[in-house]
Amino acid sequence: MAIRVRRRAEARWAGTVPTGKGHIRTASGALDSDYSLRSREADDAEFNTNPEELIGAGLAGCFAMSVANLLNVDGYADVGVTAKAMVQLEQTDAGFRITEITLSVTGSAAGLTDDEFALIADEAKRTCPVSLALAGTTITLSEKRVVG
The missing domain is CATH 3.30.300.20 (K homology (KH) domain)
Structure with missing residues (x-):
């Protein structure tokens, strides 16, 4: 019997890329985090995921x-x-x-x-x-x- 697994995640973004922010979450609840351009560019634990x-x-x-x-x-x-x-x-x-x-x-x-x-x-x-x-x-x- 074949195994088929589907996993869901959702991301939302508000505003422009330079000044806006987003939120990412998984259906399991394992991830529920903000993200932004700064979180993608910075190498700083202060910022959320990317x-x-x-x-x-x-x-x-x-x-x-x-x-x-x-x-x-x-x-x-x-x-x-x-x-x-x-x-x-x-x-x-x-x-x-x-x-x-x-x-x-x-x-x-x-x-x-x-x-x-x-x-x-x-x-x-x-x-x-x-x-x-x-x-x-x-x-x-x-x-x-x-x-x-």
Whole structure:
């Protein structure tokens, strides 16, 4: 039987882009946050979320689950995975674009080697549903096995 899951989110915006503000929320209630041009441009925790941060969180979450699943399928035990995504937004001649996402992952599992972890991380990058949805963006991957 095929599994089909639908997730909902909503965003509202009021005013001009430079001075206006928006609000993003998810149906689950996990996210309910304001956003603005300042939250997209500033690297300051004082400001709320932004679309690029949410894309990064979605990719990191999906990717960590994918790596953990592949490790489990391959028979590894005591699995631990941490994924981080850095989303780069740039103003280009064609307008603002997400030009690159740097995805880093660390992981550990009993008996896992560096080479095996690199292969599994690469497979997760190729098969993670969010990675596939972001296929129009360059995703650069670095991986590191954690010993212990």
